[in-house]
Amino acid sequence: MTDDDNNPNGIMSAPADVIAHLPAADRPRSLKALADRTRRDDARRRHGGRHSDDDGWMRSRTPSDAIADEALAAALPRDVLRRLLRGDPVALVVGVPGPDWVGPIADAIRTMSRDISVFARDGTNRREHVPTHDNGAIATALRNGSPVVGVSPSPAAQLPATLVAAADASVSVAPPDADAMRRVLARCGHRPVPKAIPPAPCAGLSFDDITAAFRNGASGRDVLAALDRMRSRKATPVDDTVPTLDKLPGFSGEARRWPEKLASDWRRWKDDEIPFSALDSALVIAGPPGCGKTLFARSLARTLGVPCHEDSVGRWFTGLSDGALGGTAQAFMRSWDAAMADARLTGAVYVLDELDGLPSRSRLRERESAWWSALISLVLQTLTTDRTGLVLLGLTNAGSPAAPKAVIDGALLRPGRMNRLVYCGDPSPEDISQVLSHHVGFALSAADLLPVARMTAGASAAQAAAWARDAMNAARDAGRAVTVEDIVAVATPPDRRPAHIVRRIALHEAAHAVIAHAFGHPVDAATIVVTATTDGETRSAPTNVAFTADVVDEVVVVGLAGRAAEEAFLGAPSAGAEGDLAQATALLAAAHGSLGLGAWLLHRSRSIDASTLLKDDSDMRAVVEAHLGDLYRRALALVTQHRAAIERVADALIARRLLTGDDIRVLAGDVAAGGRP
Numbered sequence: 001m002t003d004d005d006n007n008p009n010g011i012m013s014a015p016a017d018v019i020a021h022l023p024a025a026d027r028p029r030s031l032k033a034l035a036d037r038t039r040r041d042d043a044r045r046r047h048g049g050r051h052s053d054d055d056g057w058m059r060s061r062t063p064s065d066a067i068a069d070e071a072l073a074a075a076l077p078r079d080v081l082r083r084l085l086r087g088d089p090v091a092l093v094v095g096v097p098g099p100d101w102v103g104p105i106a107d108a109i110r111t112m113s114r115d116i117s118v119f120a121r122d123g124t125n126r127r128e129h130v131p132t133h134d135n136g137a138i139a140t141a142l143r144n145g146s147p148v149v150g151v152s153p154s155p156a157a158q159l160p161a162t163l164v165a166a167a168d169a170s171v172s173v174a175p176p177d178a179d180a181m182r183r184v185l186a187r188c189g190h191r192p193v194p195k196a197i198p199p200a201p202c203a204g205l206s207f208d209d210i211t212a213a214f215r216n217g218a219s220g221r222d223v224l225a226a227l228d229r230m231r232s233r234k235a236t237p238v239d240d241t242v243p244t245l246d247k248l249p250g251f252s253g254e255a256r257r258w259p260e261k262l263a264s265d266w267r268r269w270k271d272d273e274i275p276f277s278a279l280d281s282a283l284v285i286a287g288p289p290g291c292g293k294t295l296f297a298r299s300l301a302r303t304l305g306v307p308c309h310e311d312s313v314g315r316w317f318t319g320l321s322d323g324a325l326g327g328t329a330q331a332f333m334r335s336w337d338a339a340m341a342d343a344r345l346t347g348a349v350y351v352l353d354e355l356d357g358l359p360s361r362s363r364l365r366e367r368e369s370a371w372w373s374a375l376i377s378l379v380l381q382t383l384t385t386d387r388t389g390l391v392l393l394g395l396t397n398a399g400s401p402a403a404p405k406a407v408i409d410g411a412l413l414r415p416g417r418m419n420r421l422v423y424c425g426d427p428s429p430e431d432i433s434q435v436l437s438h439h440v441g442f443a444l445s446a447a448d449l450l451p452v453a454r455m456t457a458g459a460s461a462a463q464a465a466a467w468a469r470d471a472m473n474a475a476r477d478a479g480r481a482v483t484v485e486d487i488v489a490v491a492t493p494p495d496r497r498p499a500h501i502v503r504r505i506a507l508h509e510a511a512h513a514v515i516a517h518a519f520g521h522p523v524d525a526a527t528i529v530v531t532a533t534t535d536g537e538t539r540s541a542p543t544n545v546a547f548t549a550d551v552v553d554e555v556v557v558v559g560l561a562g563r564a565a566e567e568a569f570l571g572a573p574s575a576g577a578e579g580d581l582a583q584a585t586a587l588l589a590a591a592h593g594s595l596g597l598g599a600w601l602l603h604r605s606r607s608i609d610a611s612t613l614l615k616d617d618s619d620m621r622a623v624v625e626a627h628l629g630d631l632y633r634r635a636l637a638l639v640t641q642h643r644a645a646i647e648r649v650a651d652a653l654i655a656r657r658l659l660t661g662d663d664i665r666v667l668a669g670d671v672a673a674g675g676r677p
Contacts (some may be wrong), residue, residue, distance in 0.1 A: 011074040058111075063214035066102035066187045070180040075171040087115040089139075089145040091163060093155050093170040095385075097344075098337045099123060100207040101590035105173055106151045117141045119150040121158040123333055130374065131161035138162040153337070157381040172386070175202035175210060185220040201227050204345030206337075231345060242298040249434035249446075250292045250461045254422045258283055259300050262391070266347075267302050282383075282392035282424070284355060284413060287424035290460030292435075293395045297351045300391070306347040309339040315358030329378050335384055343389035355394040355418075360409045376409055383417045394418045427461050429453040432635045435461045439468030440482050451525030451660055452487050454539065459491075467491040488658050492529045495657070502528065502654060503534045504574060505567060511565030511639050512538035513664045516558045518642060518671045526649070527658040535576065538562075549597040556584045556628070564635040565646055584631075586611040588624045599623045642671050 058069045063619040073081070075094070083090045094104050097124035106120035116380070117137070121129040128134070131151075138160045141148045155170070176184055178197040186194045201224060202210050213226035236405035245259050258280070267278045285293050294310070301308035316331040335350075358376055383392065396408065412418050427435070433446040433451035453464075472487035495502060503530050513526040516538070524539040540558065542551055563577035590607035592598030599620075605613055614621050639646060646669045652659055652667055659667070 016495060019645075025106045039484060051575075063184070063188050063211045064104055064207075065108070065112055066184045066499060067176060067210055068108040070176050070184050071173050072105055072108045073100075073181055075173045076175070077169065077171070080169050080171075081112075084109070084112050084116060084147055086147070087113045089142055091166045091168050091529045092146045093159060093164055093167040094149060094151045095155050095170070095172040096151060096174065097175060098153050098206050098341075099333065100599070101173065102151050103154065104207060109149050109151065111148070116147045116149055119148070119159060119163065121150070121152045121153065123152075123158055123329055129158045131157070131159065131164070134160045138166070142166065147562070154378070154382055154385065155331070157378045157386070161338065168524065175200070175205065177201075181224075185223060190214065190215060190218055190220045190223050194224060197224060197425070198228075200345075204341040206341070212508075241369070242295065242302045243438060245299055245303040248296065248299045249436065249438040250427050250431040251296060251424065251670055252428075252431065255285065255296070255424050256550070258422065259296070259303070262300070276388045280419065281390075282315050282394075282417065282419040284394035284396065284408070284421040285419045285424060286396045286421055288460065289397050290462030291424050291427060292461040293424070294351070294353070295461070297349060297393050297395070301349040304347060304349065304391070306349060306356050306391075306476055307342045308336065308349045308351060309342065310351045310353065311335040311339075312353035314354055317349070329375060332375075332379065333382070337361050339390060340387065341385065347389040347391075349391045349393060351393045351395060351396045355396045356408055358412070360408060376411075380409075380411050380417065383412075392418060400437070427459075427464075431461065432456065432459055432464045435464040435469050436487060439465045440472055443482050444484060444487070447488065448484055448660070451527065451539075451658055452484060454487075455527040455529045455537065455658060456491050464491075480593040484660070485656060488529070488656070492657065495528075495530065496536075497530075503575070503650065504570060505648040506653040507565045507569055507646065508562035508576060509536045509538045509562040510646045510653060512558060513540070513659070514642050514646045514668045514671060515561040515635070515638050516540035517664060517668045518638065519554045519558065523664050525658060525660050526653060526664060528653050529657050547595075549591065551633055552587060552591050552595075552597055553634075556631045557638065558633050559584045559587075560628075560635040561639055564632065565639045568636055568639050569646075584628060585624065589614055589620070592621060592623055592627075598627070642668075645669055645671050 035659075058066075069574070072094075076084075080090065080092060084092070094109070096102055100122050102122040106118050107539060109116055119134060119138075125128050126430050132342060138148055140161055141455070148163060150163045150167075151160040155164055178199050178201060181201050185191070185445060198308070205227065209230050210227065213230065215225045218226070240643040245263060265274065265651060268274045269276050269279060284298060287293055297310070298308050298482055307361050313330075315335070316328045339348050339350040343350075359372060359374055361376060394408075394412070408421075413421055418440055430446070430448060430453070433449040436449045436453065437444055437446040451520040453459075456464075467487055467490045472482050475482040475486050475492070497505075509526045509528060517522050517540075519542070521540045521542045526536075526538040528536040530536075542555065547553055559580045562580055563573045566573040566577070588598070590610040592600060593604045593613050594607040596603070603611075649659065649664060649666045652663065656663075
């Protein structure tokens with residue numbers, strides 16, 4: 001026999017232990033009589049509340065019943081409530097804050113009338129709690145004139161599609177506010193009821209959390225104190241060791257502009273100047289491993305002053321579920337509910353790592369599609385629910401700008417979900433120098449570390465952070481401040497090349513640096529560290545000058561000085577000057593064939609393509625070859641003239657492997673190449 005069979009009037013009865021504690025003279029003859037008395041008492045206590053004429057459906061004074069009743073009463077429009085109480089054929093969708101609200105709210109609805117068909121779905125039944133199940137039952141009930149109500153934390157993903165489409169009204173239940181909590185405390189006998197109650201005493205708490213605060217013998221003040229303790233403990237702390245956005249190294253372009261704009265709009269939303277819907281609050285960040293995507297998310301959370309909830313597709317399958325579809329879906333919903341709980345309380349950032357772990361449905365085989373499509377649909381529908389206060393970040397290690405869109409379901413990137421995608425490629429030398437400077441506590445500036453970053457081309461932000469940590473440890477063990485040399489020592493592998501090869505390379509790079517300095521061209525750095533692309537490198541370029549024929553000649557002489565030093569000091573050049581010769585040839589070809597700075601005024605090609613003219617034009621080949629020869633002889637004369645300075649710089653390069661521009665200026669001394677005419 002069901003409860004409804006014992007309760008023909010559709011009113012939930014009071015529990016027997018409540019009757020047992022009443023004085024004998026006051027005990028009602030039946031549970032129904034006690035329920036009627038409780039109903040009248042509650043109506044009187046409401047002092048003209050929202051639905052004072054319709055409060056007869058409210059049940060006994062247990063905290064669970066009272067909380068569900070008050071939350072439901074606050075959510076239901078008056079006309080919808082009356083139609084349900086009369087048993088009119090109304091279709092209603094009720095969204096609840098989390099799965100543990102489904103049962104209590106469904107029970108409160110059933111109390112109104114035994115004629116109501118309630119479809120309560122919390123996602124635990126992976127076969128039945130889907131939009132395709134029970135649609136026929138919905139249609140039959142409505143056709144027969146019965147009221148139908150669906151209750152779910154994700155109505156679009158879990159309730160019958162027919163009910164969602166046919167709903168006369170959709171409401172969202174929220175945890176009790178101050179007024180509702182005052183009535184709950186009074187109904188449950190937790191007196192005295194405090195006059196001052198926080199506006200959102202249950203924000204961020206689950207239904208079970210709220211009911212756990214209502215302990216036997218607790219006063220109203222005790223209940224509120226317990227709720228406050230739970231709120232503070234459940235709020236995920238902000239990691240203050242993470243840099244804020246203004247100090248976040250390694251990001252530029254759209255990856256820098258988007259969070260800065262969001263942070264500005266977030267403050268305006270907090271001040272009630274704009275609605276949350278006006279915020280561009282979702283983004284997918286793609287990039288190779290180690291480029292700093294996770295640090296980006298944590299930095300954003302710290303800047304906003306909110307918790308950061310980090311989740312991933314992999315976590316749904318390991319540890320948090322049994323790996324079956326239902327368990328995986330529940331794992332996702334648990335993490336989402338936790339993030340939303342913080343979002344309602346303070347705001348939050350929800351990070352979904354391994355976003356490409358949700359495959360594009362267009363790439364799935366038929367056997368895979370049935371399983372994955374259900375999970376992907378759940379995620380898509382959840383992302384489109386009201387997520388006020390929650391910032392969404394999707395992260396993926398897809399390796400190229402085009403790759404993410406090929407492997408991520410296109411529906412995830414649509415507006416209203418993840419919105420759009422920003423690709424962060426390998427960090428630039430400037431990015432790496434900022435990362436290094438940040439992780440050594442700004443003991444070295446980014447400018448100091450830029451040469452190191454340039455000689456470690458292809459490094460990730462994570463590698464740079466590890467180098468900085470190891471360099472700091474080495475300096476600490478030595479009892480001194482960290483230096484650029486400490487970074488170089490850990491960022492570059494030991495040089496295993498023969499000594500005579502190292503000296504040749506050092507002389508080559510030293511000649512570039514000294515002759516550039518002699519012409520007054522600023523030198524950024526010189527290094528003999530082996531990288532993926534070079535055995536050594538010197539960076540310099542003329543600045544704040546007009547690019548005249550004389551400047552072209554100077555740049556070419558600097559480029560040829562390395563080969564000239566090998567010939568002058570070691571007796572013969574090596575093949576290591578191939579790149580220098582290519583650049584010198586291309587520059588002189590552009591001067592003669594494109595820039596009007598040589599033998600002809602005729603513009604014959606774009607400067608970038610001018611060297612291709614040499615293939616078929618013997619006259620131009622002859623002119624460029626003669627010009628190269630003249631400038632090479634000039635380079636030989638200059639390296640011979642400044643041999644002592646070049647050898648000083650070369651010796652320092654062998655000892656230290658990297659020299660900054662300041663180092664080179666000191667070592668080169670007062671050298672000059674005669675100045676410009």
